[in-house]
Amino acid sequence: MVAKSDTAIILMNLGSPDSTAVPDVKKYLLEFLMDKRVIDYPWLMRKLLVGGVIVPKRAERSAEAYKSIWWEEGSPLIVLTKQLQKALQHDLEIPVEITMRYGTPSPAETFDKLMKEHPGLKDVILVPLYPHYAMSSYETAAEYAKEIHRKKRYPFELRIVDPFYKHPDYIHAMAESMRPYLEKEYDHLLFSYHGIPARHLRKGDVTGGHCLKVNDCCHVDSKAHSQCYRHQVTVTTELVARELGIPREKWSISFQSRLGREEWIRPYTDHLFQELPAQGKKKLLVVCPAFVSDCLETLEEIAVEGKHSFISSGGDSFVMIPCMNTHPVWVKALGNLCREKMEAVTV
Template identity: 40%
Template sequence: MFGVLLVNLGTPDAPDAPSVRRFLKQFLSDPRVVDLSPWIWKPILNGIILNTRPAKVAKLYQSIWWDEGSPLMVISQRQREKLAIELSSLYGHEVPVELGMSYGSPSLSQGLERLKAQGIDRVVVLPLYPQYSCSTVASVFDGVAGVLKSWRRLPDWRMVREYYRHPLYIRALADSVRRLWDADGKAELLLMSFHGVPLRYITEGDPYQAQCQETARLVAKDLGLGNDEWQVCFQSRFGKEEWLTPYTDELLESLPGKGVKKVDIMCPAFSADCLETLEEIAEGGKESFIHAGGEQYRVIPCLNDDDGHIRLLAELVREQSLGWQVG
């Protein structure tokens, strides 16, 4: 019997400084996320960052927090429920699906233990990161392996490494753009803003940048866009190290001066709306663009629990479970 562990980054339990501090400590202590020497990084993290950032970040979370809880967690629960229904329809019987977050709760351990309690001996681990990066997908691998090394009996497990060019993923992204354009027309420029990573990661062999570019190219092709009608950019940089460019915030500030007054923006690397899309892009990005002289700024939601997205996730599970007896 097999089940699915649906994985995302995670979220603080509450939009307050203590919760954010706990979350940031776990997140920023992961050497896959920050690969500096611990002798250098730990004093900075514990002495400066964890004493200054939690209160500021908590205010940002408060600005986007829903009545039901963290947007990322609420959407992840909806994804889990819909994926379970889709898989049950696909296989003709119940397929357990559990959440496991890389940081925060429910943890990877809790998700795997819940599957184990249901008699699962084969697991498809599905990280909700379309593009591979050592700081995301590899971190999930580390986390799952770290949990399983304490189990007496190991399950057979497979993990989705990437799906940046999967036809159903590209179609779902393009359809999300079409829905906006069919209802309200097309802007002058479509921006595809991906989460950034340090440039050094790319020079050391991480394929993330190339996969982001390929995703964007395929979406633009599906939409029939010319080269001057779309652009890739990168958001959420942290620290003083050079990250992938162009930076989303700087690009938004520059566009009105180049005559681009109307933009639509989407975040293809995010499978669920969260702080980085709802605050950084929807609120901060709009403020930057309009303040610089822009006239129209529209944000296309993440795929979230859209039916096309759920069909994609079910297909990824089906592809990974090929060869298993699934009854």
């Protein structure tokens, strides 16, 4: 039991359906896809598209996908986030709670729980568990938490940890979690990140003229990089590859989880699974650094569907490197991120 405290940590992850039942999956998909930062169409258009087309078509298929990866304890993402909470609690002397952007526990539920247990609470450090800035991930998590905090007029200060895509401790943790998998022979290492519509990059470009407009824009210095997902995943990949000593010709970046028919940032992961064997890259490693906890997008989309596609296309071996989950180096890195934010509060 953690003693009464005036400071607390909240780890904020994506969320999950409450069960694999179709009604629960529908409820989750509606909340997720109706988020204006995920599908940024006008409300009525979004309502018609999500409620009338996407969810009715995807709910049963998504429920089956969740069933294929569901653990006895529940949703892998929720279980792993709770395990991370417990591991971090051992490293810190202040309360550590979790919340989800979609589903339960909601930010309001977590804020209320903290206030009940720690009525003298003054500061809450919120850690969105997204290393990279994107409108549909980090931004929606941070802004939603701020909105709930403001509307319900909680007395504590809400302080949010910035994206940590190039933080040395995060890079080191990523590298160490991957290192054992590089000891066996492989032809290629694919860094597969969650995709976003190309339109989101342009919309989030604070300069209005850099992202996807300047040649090699991710490597040309710009204020746009502070909110550019593509730039940030590129930096993460290059730093991790450098720390692990992986030759440039042995790795590449791709983007998964497309939705709809519009252009998303390329190259597409599912296309590469079909193309790499023909290029002689038949022993494949795949890592998904956009996720700190394994979830549907890693356990089913990559480890099951992706593997089947790659092997069916002529590949010989396929290994998905697990997310950092509760790797001790990651737990230490997360603790350091929280301490840095707490120290900034006292300055």
